[in-house]
Amino acid sequence: MTATYVIVGGGYAGNRAADCLRRAGFSGRIALVSEEAYLPYHRTPLSKQFLAGPVDCDRLLLRHAPYYERQQVTLHLKARATSIDRAGKRLRLADQRELPYDRLMLCLGARARALDIPGKALAGIHYLRTMDDARALRTELAACKRLVVVGAGYIGLELAATARRMGRDVTVLESEDRPMSRVVAPLVSEFFARRHAEAGVKLHCGVQVSAFAGKERVRAVITGEGREIPADLVVVGIGNVPETALAAAAGIECDDGIVVDAQCRTSDPHIYAAGDCARAPSVRYGARVRLESVDNALEQGRVAAATMCGVDGAQAAIPWFWSDQYDVKLQIAGLAEGFDTAVARGDPGTNAFSVWHLRGGELLAMNAINRAADFMLARKWIAARRRLDPERLADMSLPLNAM
Amino acid sequence: MSMQLGFYFDASACTGCKTCVIACKDRHDHPVGVNFRRVMHHEGGRWEPHPARPGVWTPQVYAYSISVSCNHCAAPVCMEVCPAGAIRKNEHGLVLVDQELCLGCRLCKSCPYDAPQFNEKRGVMTLCDGCAGDAQPACVAACPQRALAFGDIGALKTKHGAVSGIEPLPDPRLTLPSLVITPHRHSPLSRDPS
Numbered sequence: 161m162t163a164t165y166v167i168v169g170g171g172y173a174g175n176r177a178a179d180c181l182r183r184a185g186f187s188g189r190i191a192l193v194s195e196e197a198y199l200p201y202h203r204t205p206l207s208k209q210f211l212a213g214p215v216d217c218d219r220l221l222l223r224h225a226p227y228y229e230r231q232q233v234t235l236h237l238k239a240r241a242t243s244i245d246r247a248g249k250r251l252r253l254a255d256q257r258e259l260p261y262d263r264l265m266l267c268l269g270a271r272a273r274a275l276d277i278p279g280k281a282l283a284g285i286h287y288l289r290t291m292d293d294a295r296a297l298r299t300e301l302a303a304c305k306r307l308v309v310v311g312a313g314y315i316g317l318e319l320a321a322t323a324r325r326m327g328r329d330v331t332v333l334e335s336e337d338r339p340m341s342r343v344v345a346p347l348v349s350e351f352f353a354r355r356h357a358e359a360g361v362k363l364h365c366g367v368q369v370s371a372f373a374g375k376e377r378v379r380a381v382i383t384g385e386g387r388e389i390p391a392d393l394v395v396v397g398i399g400n401v402p403e404t405a406l407a408a409a410a411g412i413e414c415d416d417g418i419v420v421d422a423q424c425r426t427s428d429p430h431i432y433a434a435g436d437c438a439r440a441p442s443v444r445y446g447a448r449v450r451l452e453s454v455d456n457a458l459e460q461g462r463v464a465a466a467t468m469c470g471v472d473g474a475q476a477a478i479p480w481f482w483s484d485q486y487d488v489k490l491q492i493a494g495l496a497e498g499f500d501t502a503v504a505r506g507d508p509g510t511n512a513f514s515v516w517h518l519r520g521g522e523l524l525a526m527n528a529i530n531r532a533a534d535f536m537l538a539r540k541w542i543a544a545r546r547r548l549d550p551e552r553l554a555d556m557s558l559p560l561n562a563m
Numbered sequence: 564m565s566m567q568l569g570f571y572f573d574a575s576a577c578t579g580c581k582t583c584v585i586a587c588k589d590r591h592d593h594p595v596g597v598n599f600r601r602v603m604h605h606e607g608g609r610w611e612p613h614p615a616r617p618g619v620w621t622p623q624v625y626a627y628s629i630s631v632s633c634n635h636c637a638a639p640v641c642m643e644v645c646p647a648g649a650i651r652k653n654e655h656g657l658v659l660v661d662q663e664l665c666l667g668c669r670l671c672k673s674c675p676y677d678a679p680q681f682n683e684k685r686g687v688m689t690l691c692d693g694c695a696g697d698a699q700p701a702c703v704a705a706c707p708q709r710a711l712a713f714g715d716i717g718a719l720k721t722k723h724g725a726v727s728g729i730e731p732l733p734d735p736r737l738t739l740p741s742l743v744i745t746p747h748r749h750s751p752l753s754r755d756p757s
Binding site: 202219482 | 638640643644647648663664668669670672675731736737738
């Protein structure tokens with residue numbers, strides 16, 4: 161009998177899984193269920209060029225319609241999964257349809273963390289996660305004069321850079337003491353704070369937001385100190401929350417994400433999870449981590465597809481992340497948690513340098529500012545658990561390949 | 564304005580023989596599954612009333628072949644979505660992959676022409692380079708029908724017209740391909756994606 165594999169979620173992980181299933185030779189039925197009305201698309205341009213101009217949605221598609229026909233992947237768009245009947249192996253949709261499955265993959269993603277403060281329902285307050293979010297924001301950004309961004313993470317700063325390039329007055333409020341504090345080294349935070357200041361962004365760190373003021377539409381953002389910052393548009397980018405409700409309601413183990421093993425198997429032997437919603441053990445770093453990155457979604461989509469085909473596809477993958485702001489490409493390789501030494505290579509006062517994180521001399525992670533070649537080398541060295549001499553690493557007269 | 568190289572394809576002359584595919588594969592020594600140039604076959608048709616017998620409908624069918632590679636687009640999606648900045652346009656307008664920087668993530672596979680080709684062995688994406696250094700690309704040189712040409716796209720358009728999308732290729736407004744086509748006599752133009 162022909163097997164049916166159902167994938168819930170039309171993001172990077174779900175799309176990659178469908179692709180890998182076919183490339184691995186799976187000839188059964190593949191159904192891809194997505195809440196959104198669009199074919200699976202690239203999310204990363206949504207905070208960048210998509211907001212700045214009339215970018216056709218079709219330019220963002222991960223794959224175009226003929227690909228899904230060719231690969232015989234049945235798309236269920238605008239279809240929300242509401243529950244899983246694990247005993248009967250059926251996925252229920254909001255429109256009362258039921259999809260039987262032999263194996264089910266949950267690529268549910270994450271949702272933007274909501275700011276639950278007075279005035280939160282006023283018009284002009286946006287979050288940015290989906291194409292529909294971006295389209296709504298784009299319309300308002302075109303007419304806005306004063307934008308306040310709450311949160312100086314990837315989304316907030318990319319959005320700030322885009323809005324400044326569009327000539328908007330931009331203020332960024334960050335509760336931590338430096339931008340992107342959870343993901344980059346202090347030197348890199350300083351660099352971006354300076355770069356945004358040069359571009360005219362007013363970046364305030366260590367600031368809590370306590371309320372939004374306005375009658376029907378937001379007029380200002382009120383800080384914890386009672387300061388009022390005028391705004392006709394607000395975007396909140398304070399992180400994401402994994403989408404686990406569907407899995408948790410079905411009794412699948414969840415703990416800040418759907419708990420999976422290195423092969424992306426959940427606590428149900430017929431159900432798998434991948435991407436932003438999954439918490440998996442890292443082969444390279446040992447700990448169980450939940451990563452919100454394109455790379456992780458692609459990698460786990462691949463691993464889950466391999467597992468569904470009976471192959472152990474787990475690898476010691478090195479996570480990587482990137483962000484584009486103005487003319488700066490930030491690339492991050494590895495996870496810096498637990499580092500004891502940070503070494504800057506190059507002058508952080510310039511537009512090209514890197515910061516290397518070591519633990520006991522072993523390379524854990526690296527942040528590269530416009531240093532793509534260094535980044536490529538760092539990925540290999542992190543995988544190889546390369547040990548480096550901090551003094552030699554900091555010496556720019558020595559080429560990296562002489563380390 | 565800098566030069567923009569591109570391809571001309573004569574769909575009215577192509578027989579679908581795939582000599583271009585083989586010549587390209589041989590020139591670049593590609594492994595199985597990697598094809599910078601591919602030939603696709605498109606069929607279509609409709610029912611039409613018989614001209615002499617009222618109430619009788621007859622099928623009008625057609626088929627033609629299309630040879631397609633990277634079109635070195637003016638607005639390349641692959642370049643836009645590459646997280647490593649590994650895809651660039653060179654001074655001749657060719658879209659090229661810097662394989663030293665390619666992360667192997669395959670996000671550039673969102674190209675509507677499916678042009679980027681992943682080399683599994685090397686773990687990097689590869690792309691038509693117009694047979695850099697050769698007098699002309701191998702596909703062009705090999706075509707027995709002379710259905711392919713390569714050169715300055717402005718000059719090719721002056722000579723061959725302005726059509727750059729026929730079915731089943733995507734709407735050319737999406738990526739502005741450096742491509743000009745003489746359609747097969749039955750070729751419908753590419754559908755509007757909107």
